[in-house]
Amino acid sequence: MKELLFIEPDKIIGNTYLRYFGSKNYSVRVTGSAQEAIILADDITPDLVIVELQLRLHNGIDFLYEFRSYSDWHQIPIIILSMVPSNEFPSDKNFWSTLNIHKYIYKPKLKLSSLLTEINDITLEKTL
């Protein structure tokens, strides 16, 4: 079973991920803390990390830099799923490619079913 690690500060939204993707044959972990996410990632080695950038006490970008600083996790795909529109960041593609971000998705515009398609594609790609 593929492991998904969501870093989502809102309990209600986090719970929908847990229930929806849990019912789609994924093992799902949800945490609102960047620090706990690092510990969980060390524990489960996720197949995909999905991260919100607005976190309590932490900046999601700091988390991304820390996550990528561990050589074992360089190739773990990351999706940013955030309330922050991507146009608030530099349009320079290198900004995200240095962090090896698979995709940036604006949260209000994405349905769970569309996110499932994205996740299926990425985890399948990883298997092949």
Place this chain on the structure above:
Amino acid sequence: MKDNAINSDQFLLKSVAEELRLPLVQISRLAELSRSSENDLSSDMKTIESSADLALQLLESYILGVELSDNQREIALSPITIGAVMNDVAHQVHKIAAQNNCDIELSIKTSKPIMGNYEAIKMAYLNIAHSIILANNSQVDKKRKSIIFAVYGKGTKNMAGVYGNDIQINKTSWEKSMSMFHKTRQKIPEFSSINGSGFFVASSILESMSLSLHPSKYKGNKGLVAGFPLSQQLQLI
């Protein structure tokens, strides 16, 4: 001067709009989940109702704040006790607090009357309470949360504050939040993913009554308080 005022209004509107995205995304996701699930949906329906109620509350408060500051609505004053307002607010947030595993405590130490607008003060404190409960709603800490509604006398004022056992706000962070209001999306980083619009809307309502919110501590809990001047005439009655 006028430009600054316009910018301030625009930023508050933008901030409220941004904050409203959260309950709307919650509702949208829960509705989608409910469609694809065969489980009992009554719990999801309750959460949807709460999210919608919170969104409406923020909108109504924002509108009230704008109308008061633009003098579109008159502030009718009458003799009230702040304890009664806080009691009312505590009852109104009871359901949302319970859903977020947050206990409520009321600590009313004075019942001296003041002249004020009951509904406007209630609206301001509802926003503060909701923001504190939602800040406590983060997934970071699993400990039991509590919120305290306190009213106590201090000199010639009745102080009314809302405090949380997991709120890290202090003088520095509050001043920083106020000064960063125009510049940043996540205005109070200590408060999870919410942007703190509820505090700023509450602040604008209270300011229209010449009152100001400031951080304080009560029984070791941190929160926000405002001082309501006692009416000398009412003291004589």
